[in-house]
Amino acid sequence: DSVGDATSSRRSGSPSSPPTADVQQKIDVNPPKGTRDFPPEEMRLRNWLFQNFREVSRLFGFEEVDFPVLESEALFIRKAGEEIRDQLYCFEDRGNRRVALRPELTPSLARLVIQKGKSVSLPLKWFTVGQCWRYERMTRGRRREHYQWNMDIVGVSGVTAEAELIYAIVMFFKRLGITELDVGFKVSSRKVLQEILRCYNIPENLFGNVCIIIDKMGKIALDDVKRELKSTGMSDEAVGQLLEVLSIKSLAKLEEILGSSGEAVADLKQLFSFAEKTGYSEWIQFDASVVRGLAYYTGIVFEGFDREGKLRAICGGGRYDKLLSTFGGDDIPACGFGFGDAIIVELLKEKGLLPELSFQVENIVCSLDPDLQGAAALVASILRGKGQSVDLVLESKPLKWVFKRAAKINACRLILVGTSEWQRSMVAVKILSTGEQYETKLDELD
Numbered sequence: 188d189s190v191g192d193a194t195s196s197r198r199s200g201s202p203s204s205p206p207t208a209d210v211q212q213k214i215d216v217n218p219p220k221g222t223r224d225f226p227p228e229e230m231r232l233r234n235w236l237f238q239n240f241r242e243v244s245r246l247f248g249f250e251e252v253d254f255p256v257l258e259s260e261a262l263f264i265r266k267a268g269e270e271i272r273d274q275l276y277c278f279e280d281r282g283n284r285r286v287a288l289r290p291e292l293t294p295s296l297a298r299l300v301i302q303k304g305k306s307v308s309l310p311l312k313w314f315t316v317g318q319c320w321r322y323e324r325m326t327r328g329r330r331r332e333h334y335q336w337n338m339d340i341v342g343v344s345g346v347t348a349e350a351e352l353i354y355a356i357v358m359f360f361k362r363l364g365i366t367e368l369d370v371g372f373k374v375s376s377r378k379v380l381q382e383i384l385r386c387y388n389i390p391e392n393l394f395g396n397v398c399i400i401i402d403k404m405g406k407i408a409l410d411d412v413k414r415e416l417k418s419t420g421m422s423d424e425a426v427g428q429l430l431e432v433l434s435i436k437s438l439a440k441l442e443e444i445l446g447s448s449g450e451a452v453a454d455l456k457q458l459f460s461f462a463e464k465t466g467y468s469e470w471i472q473f474d475a476s477v478v479r480g481l482a483y484y485t486g487i488v489f490e491g492f493d494r495e496g497k498l499r500a501i502c503g504g505g506r507y508d509k510l511l512s513t514f515g516g517d518d519i520p521a522c523g524f525g526f527g528d529a530i531i532v533e534l535l536k537e538k539g540l541l542p543e544l545s546f547q548v549e550n551i552v553c554s555l556d557p558d559l560q561g562a563a564a565l566v567a568s569i570l571r572g573k574g575q576s577v578d579l580v581l582e583s584k585p586l587k588w589v590f591k592r593a594a595k596i597n598a599c600r601l602i603l604v605g606t607s608e609w610q611r612s613m614v615a616v617k618i619l620s621t622g623e624q625y626e627t628k629l630d631e632l633d
């Protein structure tokens with residue numbers, strides 16, 4: 188119906204004004220605030236990064252999926268006061284539907300899993316790399332879009348799933364030359380919070396809100412965190428005890444406080460044991476203050492951080508066992524993570540690990556005689572048919588211009604279609620790195 192809308196507005200709306208002869212007011216050539224263009228050099232880096240996302244996902248046996256950037260707004264409306272809600276890029280479309288540019292990918296994944304229902308066998312291991320949006324007041328000058336790599340495991344209730352996800356990210360870091368001396372993962376479980384809140388008879392329905400408030404620790408003043416916690420109805424004592432537990436950095440200490448019978452300690456001990464056995468325990472550490480800022484996490488949560496503390500969280504994820512059922516789906520356990528494309532590039536720059544990615548074309552083909560432009564196109568198509576890249580010079584240009592362009596596009600070979608050679612079904616070849624040149628029959632050109 189959007190086409191109809193467009194047409195109807197043209198039919199009923201203002202007639203398009205005839206093209207004016209004078210030069211139009213120059214348009215703003217910058218992309219919208221908070222968004223980025225990807226010119227060739229930036230696009231090469233982005234493709235390199237995404238290729239690494241995809242290769243790690245392949246190594247772990249995950250299948251690629253994708254969803255619309257535009258989703259029903261309802262998918263992201265959660266009561267718990269999350270930042271992601273405040274910054275939702277949402278609007279009413281021409282069909283009077285409330286829609287939003289997705290701020291994250293997990294709700295879309297949950298929607299698709301429910302939609303697929305019994306037609307998909309569990310466990311599902313899906314990954315995606317997708318652009319996500321937030322409408323943030325530009326006062327903070329932050330981006331409004333980024334690309335996120337997500338890996339999700341649906342249908343596995345044990346922490347082997349979280350261990351697998353964290354290990355996938357460890358392998359990704361290793362591929363890029365980032366080591367455990369550069370980054371680490373803070374790991375905790377929302378069940379720690381749950382067990383504390385139960386001790387203080389805090390109602391379960393406040394759980395999400397309390398998590399969101401705690402996630403602000405370190406981002407807003409501690410007194411403001413305390414005030415927000417009290418505003419949920421928590422007593423001073425409960426707030427004090429909660430903050431005390433959240434400062435715990437050792438699993439042994441946590442076990443002293445919570446005992447060893449609870450699920451929180453059991454899950455975390457198992458996760459650390461898997462990390463030990465898989466060989467990445469030096470990458471992870473327990474930190475009770477990690478809760479993550481999304482209301483739907485129910486168990487293990489983790490976030491990647493740079494040990495120099497210069498950057499915001501590099502990635503983050505956790506278990507969200509109730510998300511599918513809150514959407515009306517079955518009660519299926521799930522966990523996953525999101526990994527943004529911007530912070531990692533800042534880290535790579537910091538560490539001097541940005542790759543050198545140059546553009547290269549194998550052949551530049553040109554004819555010096557305008558009557559042989561067609562012949563040059565034939566030579567190009569023969570080479571392309573053999574899987575070789577060709578920059579075909581499309582206008583009659585002096586040889587000096589051709590050599591300059593050959594250097595610019597990093598061409599390996601220059602193929603010249605000249606009048607005398609062509610009459611003998613030959614072309615001239617120049618290897619640009621060595622200067623070696625020779626003639627060859629067209630059908631022997633390889």
Ligand SMILES: OCc1cccc(Br)n1
Nearest residue numbers: 319320321330331332333
């Ligand atoms: O990490 C939160 C987020 C979501 C959407 C867009 C951007 Br930029 N950042």
